Amino acid sequence: MEDIHFTNLLIVVVVAFAAPLALGFAPRLRLPAIVLEIILGIVIGPSGLGWVTPDLPIDVLALIGLAFLLFLSGLEIDVERLRGRVLRLTLLGFAVSLGIGVIVGLGLTAAGLVGSPLFVAIVLVATSLGVIVPVLKDSGTIGSDFGQLVIAAASIADFGAIILLSLFFSGDGSTSTTAIVILLAVFGALVALVGLAIAGFERSRAVSRVLVRLQDTTAQIRVRGAFLLLIAFVALAETAGLEVILGAFAAGALLSVLDRDREMTHPELRRKLEAAGFGIFIPVFFVTSGLRFDLDALFASASTVALVPLFLLALLLVRGLPALLYRRLVGSRRAAIAGILQATSLPFIVAATMIGQELGVISAGTGAGLVAAGLLSVIVFPVTGLTLLRRGERAGVASAEAPMTPAMPVATIDMR
Numbered sequence: 001m002e003d004i005h006f007t008n009l010l011i012v013v014v015v016a017f018a019a020p021l022a023l024g025f026a027p028r029l030r031l032p033a034i035v036l037e038i039i040l041g042i043v044i045g046p047s048g049l050g051w052v053t054p055d056l057p058i059d060v061l062a063l064i065g066l067a068f069l070l071f072l073s074g075l076e077i078d079v080e081r082l083r084g085r086v087l088r089l090t091l092l093g094f095a096v097s098l099g100i101g102v103i104v105g106l107g108l109t110a111a112g113l114v115g116s117p118l119f120v121a122i123v124l125v126a127t128s129l130g131v132i133v134p135v136l137k138d139s140g141t142i143g144s145d146f147g148q149l150v151i152a153a154a155s156i157a158d159f160g161a162i163i164l165l166s167l168f169f170s171g172d173g174s175t176s177t178t179a180i181v182i183l184l185a186v187f188g189a190l191v192a193l194v195g196l197a198i199a200g201f202e203r204s205r206a207v208s209r210v211l212v213r214l215q216d217t218t219a220q221i222r223v224r225g226a227f228l229l230l231i232a233f234v235a236l237a238e239t240a241g242l243e244v245i246l247g248a249f250a251a252g253a254l255l256s257v258l259d260r261d262r263e264m265t266h267p268e269l270r271r272k273l274e275a276a277g278f279g280i281f282i283p284v285f286f287v288t289s290g291l292r293f294d295l296d297a298l299f300a301s302a303s304t305v306a307l308v309p310l311f312l313l314a315l316l317l318v319r320g321l322p323a324l325l326y327r328r329l330v331g332s333r334r335a336a337i338a339g340i341l342q343a344t345s346l347p348f349i350v351a352a353t354m355i356g357q358e359l360g361v362i363s364a365g366t367g368a369g370l371v372a373a374g375l376l377s378v379i380v381f382p383v384t385g386l387t388l389l390r391r392g393e394r395a396g397v398a399s400a401e402a403p404m405t406p407a408m409p410v411a412t413i414d415m416r
Contacts, residue, residue, distance in 0.1 A: 009057045009284075012291075015040045016283035030383050032131055034286045034346060035375055041290015054291050058284065065285030067248040068277040069130075069347055070162070071230045074252025075270065076129050077155045089329065090153040093322035094160050097125045101318045108314075113307060116361045118168060123356075123370060124311075124318040126161035126348035127154040128378065132341045135382045141389060146330045150338050157319070159249070161348055166237075166246040169359060183240045187250075190236065194229075195254050202258075215266050222269050223276065226255060245351055289350045289371070298368035307369030312376050319343040333388075341385040349374035 019040055020033040044051045054062070101124045105117025114120050132154060141147040167180055201207055214221040230251045237247030259269070298304055316339075323339030330338065353367035362370075 008052045037286040038290040041287040042293045045291035047295035061284040062288035065281035068281045070245045070248035071252040074249040090156045096322040104314045119361045122164045123352045127157040129154040294364045297364035304365040308372045311373035316343045344381040346374040346378045
């Protein structure tokens with residue numbers, strides 16, 4: 001049996017603790033903690049100072065962190081918002097994004113920069129819902145039509161990207177597309193059956209009373225149930241030859257659909273799940289992503305370095321241009337802001353590039369370029385979007401007050 005040591009893990013969790021703490025002393029620096037976690041992971045990893053190399057304890061916690069991240073992303077989906085005109089617009093926007101992504105991928109392939117245009121297109125169509133939600137909250141627009149539209153679009157993008165990645169790039173590449181479609185259908189049917197079973201189980205008054213009694217004790221029965229659902233779906237997806245991120249995302253989405261009375265019987269469940277995910281497992285995943293970041297591959301050649309701004313521009317084109325479809329609903333200015341926010345992507349890029357390199361679909365340099373572009377998108381686009389939203393609010397207030405000053409002279413002239 002391999003000797004297990006916790007020294008490397010200790011350094012990783014120290015970094016995971018220090019990153020948000022350092023940012024807490026600089027509140028004006030609107031930098032998501034995940035960016036600093038990845039950067040510090042690069043610094044202490046094999047590409048940097050060489051202090052830490054991923055080992056078994058780190059790998060296990062990082063894998064659980066990835067699953068928890070996708071689980072919480074699925075939990076963010078609000079089915080009530082995915083209906084009517086919003087659903088039609090966001091679905092159309094996602095289809096346009098995918099089309100632009102394929103065109104961009106074909107262009108990069110023709111230039112000899114990437115090997116799989118479809119894989120690059122799938123990576124580029126995702127949006128980091130967990131990053132843009134705080135921006136909408138800070139701007140006070142999360143409950144508006146604009147905020148709901150952006151959240152719905154990000155939810156569709158995340159879900160669609162994961163489905164497409166599972167459909168075309170699951171397993172070792174030996175399984176046919178038809179077989180993958182059948183596996184996805186079977187997996188979807190099993191998810192629906194599990195959902196119906198859980199819904200029926202919770203309708204029992206006796207069961208409901210027991211859950212309420214145990215949910216805030218040391219049993220933490222609802223948290224344990226959510227974790228059971230997560231691991232069960234991940235294991236099911238892995239057994240079926242699908243990507244584990246699909247199982248984790250499906251578990252979160254199913255819980256979001258089933259969890260209708262959370263404000264009445266268990267208002268703290270989601271906060272507890274976020275505390276477990278973002279407090280323990282997810283930071284380890286992002287620091288470990290930095291450890292595995294191949295800095296040498298990124299700077300191996302000038303053409304590889306040039307991929308970073310190229311991929312950043314591609315993100316803006318693929319996710320930003322389709323936001324023009326929202327103009328009639330939220331206006332041209334806010335549609336442009338929605339496009340900037342939608343171009344924010346990092347967690348899915350990190351997960352997808354790991355899968356792509358394992359399958360040999362992309363090179364280490366291309367993967368590093370994609371992750372670096374994702375890092376820049378998280379740094380640049382949310383701050384830009386928040387700044388534009390706040391300027392719009394100030395301009396709106398100024399325009400509402402401005403007519404009051406000239407109104408009296410105009411009226412006086414008319415009276416004369």
